[in-house]
Amino acid sequence: MVPRIADRPLLFALPGNEGFASRLASALDAEEGELETRSFPDCETYLRLATSPAGRDVAIVCTLDRPDPKFLPLIFAASAARQLGARRVGLVAPYLCYLRQDKSFQPGEAVTSAAFARALSREIDWLATVDPHLHRYGSLDAVYTIQSSVIASAPAIAEWIRHMIERPLLIGPDIESEQWVSTVAKLVGAPYRVLRKERFGDRDVRISLPDMEDGLGRTPVLVDDIVSSAQTMIETSRRLRSIGLPPPVCVAVHALFAEEGFATLKKNAARIATTNTVLHSSNAIDISGSLAAGARSLLHSL
Amino acid sequence: MVPRIADRPLLFALPGNEGFASRLASALDAEEGELETRSFPDCETYLRLATSPAGRDVAIVCTLDRPDPKFLPLIFAASAARQLGARRVGLVAPYLCYLRQDKSFQPGEAVTSAAFARALSREIDWLATVDPHLHRYGSLDAVYTIQSSVIASAPAIAEWIRHMIERPLLIGPDIESEQWVSTVAKLVGAPYRVLRKERFGDRDVRISLPDMEDGLGRTPVLVDDIVSSAQTMIETSRRLRSIGLPPPVCVAVHALFAEEGFATLKKNAARIATTNTVLHSSNAIDISGSLAAGARSLLHSL
Numbered sequence: 001m002v003p004r005i006a007d008r009p010l011l012f013a014l015p016g017n018e019g020f021a022s023r024l025a026s027a028l029d030a031e032e033g034e035l036e037t038r039s040f041p042d043c044e045t046y047l048r049l050a051t052s053p054a055g056r057d058v059a060i061v062c063t064l065d066r067p068d069p070k071f072l073p074l075i076f077a078a079s080a081a082r083q084l085g086a087r088r089v090g091l092v093a094p095y096l097c098y099l100r101q102d103k104s105f106q107p108g109e110a111v112t113s114a115a116f117a118r119a120l121s122r123e124i125d126w127l128a129t130v131d132p133h134l135h136r137y138g139s140l141d142a143v144y145t146i147q148s149s150v151i152a153s154a155p156a157i158a159e160w161i162r163h164m165i166e167r168p169l170l171i172g173p174d175i176e177s178e179q180w181v182s183t184v185a186k187l188v189g190a191p192y193r194v195l196r197k198e199r200f201g202d203r204d205v206r207i208s209l210p211d212m213e214d215g216l217g218r219t220p221v222l223v224d225d226i227v228s229s230a231q232t233m234i235e236t237s238r239r240l241r242s243i244g245l246p247p248p249v250c251v252a253v254h255a256l257f258a259e260e261g262f263a264t265l266k267k268n269a270a271r272i273a274t275t276n277t278v279l280h281s282s283n284a285i286d287i288s289g290s291l292a293a294g295a296r297s298l299l300h301s302l
Numbered sequence: 303m304v305p306r307i308a309d310r311p312l313l314f315a316l317p318g319n320e321g322f323a324s325r326l327a328s329a330l331d332a333e334e335g336e337l338e339t340r341s342f343p344d345c346e347t348y349l350r351l352a353t354s355p356a357g358r359d360v361a362i363v364c365t366l367d368r369p370d371p372k373f374l375p376l377i378f379a380a381s382a383a384r385q386l387g388a389r390r391v392g393l394v395a396p397y398l399c400y401l402r403q404d405k406s407f408q409p410g411e412a413v414t415s416a417a418f419a420r421a422l423s424r425e426i427d428w429l430a431t432v433d434p435h436l437h438r439y440g441s442l443d444a445v446y447t448i449q450s451s452v453i454a455s456a457p458a459i460a461e462w463i464r465h466m467i468e469r470p471l472l473i474g475p476d477i478e479s480e481q482w483v484s485t486v487a488k489l490v491g492a493p494y495r496v497l498r499k500e501r502f503g504d505r506d507v508r509i510s511l512p513d514m515e516d517g518l519g520r521t522p523v524l525v526d527d528i529v530s531s532a533q534t535m536i537e538t539s540r541r542l543r544s545i546g547l548p549p550p551v552c553v554a555v556h557a558l559f560a561e562e563g564f565a566t567l568k569k570n571a572a573r574i575a576t577t578n579t580v581l582h583s584s585n586a587i588d589i590s591g592s593l594a595a596g597a598r599s600l601l602h603s604l
Binding site: 202256258 | 342343344350351352353370373374382385399400402410411412416418421505531
């Protein structure tokens, strides 16, 4: 039975998310709603939902890299949908921001992960995201009070590696990355190593290597969840080359890349491949299918 | 009796508000707290209150022109203050944003004034601001659920005009401005006129003139609350000159000026003077004393 239009979920894409939302809509058999937005001369945001969400299950699609200017437009969209009679209003944020500051390291530091989660939880009914950067938090439920669905990128990344790289040796640049790299390695059926990282500042990182003897003759594939300054991947690539390994393939889930970091990493890597949670020229792995599968139950609240 | 340090209110300035906060602190005998903030390489905000707010009455000072990137840092500061034991946490926003879209003019439009007020009201205990742009709302209480104090700029503006302009004729460019211009005119002891404006788009405005016979021989002083594109003031200045009046003095409360608008207005005005609710090269009228007087009762919650 083909569902009536009004039963199909309705997706609204914030600017920059149209392509991803369109793939998601296909995978979910959802309707793409029309969202108009622009900046007034005083830099306030105008926003209009040109497709009526009345009685519909709605998802706002908005990835949350460089999040500060995105928050108000996002809550304006969610609030408008609710005001106009949407049944439930969720957020598909392929990249979810503000998970890194999960405690006060110095007295007086804002625990932005908790403040952001609290503010966002008040505005939406549910949340779907890909591989959130959970470190000290066991799950999103530790900070988000709304229902959430966490989608793993490992299957899509593993499939890409299997098709593209012969005899890979997967490498995680630090202990935090072990959770991603071990899962991907298992799915690929390849060995992996996890290195040790010491961080001396936002952009100052040093790496120490474990025994790499049996890795020689394989293609090193660095895997991490987030690349922003890219210092960790750059430094790791250099250290691997210093012991005679070839330039590595660098794979990341979330391409937050500062421009300079991306340029430097390109010089030190055989190839850079990222998923499309954050729009970037390095995107090579489509995650929208996995996200659709994970978001389906949240989006159909029948 | 000199109050103990811990009894004095504590002000934290978000970036760009340090000068205004400093004047405010003097006027209120408040302490200026130290707030550290910076951007991580991934463009998330780091924020730390380096002065402990424990047990103190706190005000965050943050004017809200160009508001979208400012909202998260603001709520991080408020939330950190609360987390660290502040007694009450208020916001001094010399300019308060998102009051212009106060209804849906087209179906589906987000009523951003209501959504913003709701989100902000959840994060702070009270709010002090200067001349909010209330049009269809009778008062801030129509949208804000927290205690608020509205400070009038008219006395400070009137004093400036009395000292600087001989034989002024005050002119409001449209009906909405009548509330400001009539009050200022009364305080100055000068006549005033209100013109009629038709708006055809964000930057397309046409002005019609009332009878100006008895204004000849006076210095026209245009008074409005907000200048952003400045099209209203530019068009009004041109119309006044077309009937033989000299270039007007242009006075505004909130200098939101788009760069191009300011440059064009300068060519059409004898002088531009604004209050310092929004930092701008045209600031000539200090409003911090009036704001301190209005915020005092909110800040001392003893």
